[in-house]
Amino acid sequence: xxxxxxxxxxxxxxxxxxxSKRRPILWVRNRWVLVxxxxxFAVLFPWLVDRPRFWIPNIGxxxxxxxxxxxxxxxxxxxxxxxxxxxxxxxxxxxxGVGYFSVTLGLPYLLSIPIGILIxxxxxxxxxxxxxxxxxxxxxxxxxAIGQVFFSYASQAIEVTGxxxxxxxxxxxxxxxxxxxxxxxxYYAALLAVVLLYLLCHYLANxxxxxxxxxxxxxxxxxxxxxYRVNRYRVAAVTFAxxxxxxxxxxLVFDRxxxxxxxxxxxxxxxxxxxxxxxxxxxxxxxxxxxxVLALLDNFAQDFTERYQTLxxxxxxxxxxxxxxxxxxxxxxxxxxxxxxxxRAAPPxxxxxxxxxxxxxxxxxxxxxxx
Numbered sequence: 001x002x003x004x005x006x007x008x009x010x011x012x013x014x015x016x017x018x019x020s021k022r023r024p025i026l027w028v029r030n031r032w033v034l035v036x037x038x039x040x041f042a043v044l045f046p047w048l049v050d051r052p053r054f055w056i057p058n059i060g061x062x063x064x065x066x067x068x069x070x071x072x073x074x075x076x077x078x079x080x081x082x083x084x085x086x087x088x089x090x091x092x093x094x095x096x097g098v099g100y101f102s103v104t105l106g107l108p109y110l111l112s113i114p115i116g117i118l119i120x121x122x123x124x125x126x127x128x129x130x131x132x133x134x135x136x137x138x139x140x141x142x143x144x145a146i147g148q149v150f151f152s153y154a155s156q157a158i159e160v161t162g163x164x165x166x167x168x169x170x171x172x173x174x175x176x177x178x179x180x181x182x183x184x185x186x187y188y189a190a191l192l193a194v195v196l197l198y199l200l201c202h203y204l205a206n207x208x209x210x211x212x213x214x215x216x217x218x219x220x221x222x223x224x225x226x227x228y229r230v231n232r233y234r235v236a237a238v239t240f241a242x243x244x245x246x247x248x249x250x251x252l253v254f255d256r257x258x259x260x261x262x263x264x265x266x267x268x269x270x271x272x273x274x275x276x277x278x279x280x281x282x283x284x285x286x287x288x289x290x291x292x293v294l295a296l297l298d299n300f301a302q303d304f305t306e307r308y309q310t311l312x313x314x315x316x317x318x319x320x321x322x323x324x325x326x327x328x329x330x331x332x333x334x335x336x337x338x339x340x341x342x343x344r345a346a347p348p349x350x351x352x353x354x355x356x357x358x359x360x361x362x363x364x365x366x367x368x369x370x371x
Contacts, residue, residue, distance in 0.1 A: 035285060042191055046184050056183050061255045062295045064190045065091075067288035068197060068248030070276040072241040075201050077281050079210060080237045081217035082135070086127055086143035088272050089150050090242040091249030092264035094120030098250065099167030099259045100160060109173060116253075117246045124242020125235065132234035147269060155261040166260025170253050180254075190251045197244055201284055204240065213237055274312070278319050280326025289327045 041048075042060075049055035069091050076082045097116030101107045107115075131142045154161045161167065172180035180186050204210050212233055215223045220230045253259050262268065271294060279290025297315070301308030323330050 038285070038288075039195060043188075046187060053183065056187050057255060058299050059292070059295045060187055061190055061251065062298075063288060063291040064187075064194050065248045065251035065255060066272065066275055066294065067279075067291035068194055068251065069245050070272045070279065070287035070291060071198065071201065071284050072244035072248070073272060073276050074281055074284055074287050075205075075244065076237060076241045077276075078284070079205055079213045079217060080234060082132075082234070082238070083140050084131075084143045084238065084241065085140055085269055085273065086124075086131075086147045087241065087245040088269045089143075089147040089264050090120045090124050090127075090245040091252060092154070092259070092268075093123045093150065094246035094249035095253035095259040095263055096154065096161055096167065098253055099162075099170055102170060103167045104160075113250060117243065117250065120246030120249060121239060121243040124245070125239040127242075128235040128238035132231050132238060144269070147264065148266065151261055151264045151266070154264055162260070164261060166258050168258030170257055170259065172254050186254065193247060193251070197247060198284060201244070209233075209236070274316055278316060278326055280328035282325055283328035286326050286328025293327070 045060055046052050046056055069087050072090075073084060073087045076084050094116040097119040098109070098112045101112035101115050102109055127143065127146055131139050131146075134142060154163075156163055172186055174181055178185060178189075180189065205213075212223070212228060216228065216230050216233055224230050249263075252263065256263075275290035275294050276287050277290065278293055279288065280286030293315070294312070297308065297312050301311050305311055319326065323333065325332065
């Protein structure tokens with residue numbers, strides 16, 4: 001007779017049990033192995049490409065800041081159940097903060113960078129106070145409207161944002177012990193920041209705060225009945241996502257060496273959304289795969305067709321049709337397909353037949369013959 005394991009004990013299975021036959025292969029079961037391989041490739045990336053001056057800024061660094069902003073979007077969608085289209089706006093506000101305090105007011109970057117991140121995070125907090133009282137399509141539309149309002153402001157406020165001209169130059173500096181003007185140094189600094197943010201998002205998701213967010217995502221009414229302040233948790237989550245997007249805005253502004261209204265335009269918002277969907281809206285790391293695909297299309301699609309935006313749309317539709325979970329979910333789809341094929345090919349287990357009880361009439365005849 002089998003017994004249930006105590007709380008905290010692992011569930012063990014015998015080699016002949018069905019659960020043991022369904023164990024996924026190593027790289028699927030342990031996602032941290034795959035994450036480590038991806039990080040190792042990212043570290044070696046500048047040394048693997050033939051033209052570092054082209055590949056590092058146009059593919060490597062662009063992937064980092066685009067994926068970081070998309071990761072903030074996925075964090076809200078995965079753990080809170082909110083789809084925000086204002087993440088590009090928060091990144092742009094942080095970038096404008098750096099540009100205004102460094103270019104217009106002349107402050108050093110060591111002061112303007114944390115001020116810009118703080119302003120972008122504060123903008124997320126203020127937007128959350130308004131938007132978290134809604135949900136689903138209404139939350140999405142409010143965040144989109146706020147983004148367009150800021151785009152209009154950035155296009156007209158000459159004294160603050162420089163209007164269409166923007167703010168420039170925003171250049172990387174040499175601090176003696178580290179020279180950010182070197183492309184490889186800036187790339188590795190951005191990569192370190194992205195890895196730390198990724199680990200921070202995973203850590204936060206596995207704390208009591210993260211579990212509360214997931215409970216609010218699944219059943220906000222039940223969590224409210226248990227005494228949780230649902231709106232406060234949502235405000236905190238949106239504020240944290242704005243912080244992540246603001247760090248992405250820092251990488252963006254020093255990559256472009258300027259900030260202008262195109263940074264917060266609707267096209268930039270759609271780029272982040274495409275990167276999140278293609279990579280996988282359920283995977284924090286998958287968004288960087290989507291960012292790589294988008295960066296490659298932006299740089300090489302024109303070599304194959306003049307309608308490169310159409311090609312981007314076709315690839316987006318194909319991913320939605322054949323990989324609804326994004327590129328990060330392809331491994332799971334393949335594993336499930338292998339399991340189904342294996343289950344169909346395996347012979348059915350022998351059925352255990354119980355001995356039939358003698359029929360009462362036959363039993364009476366046998367008893368009579370014996371007598």
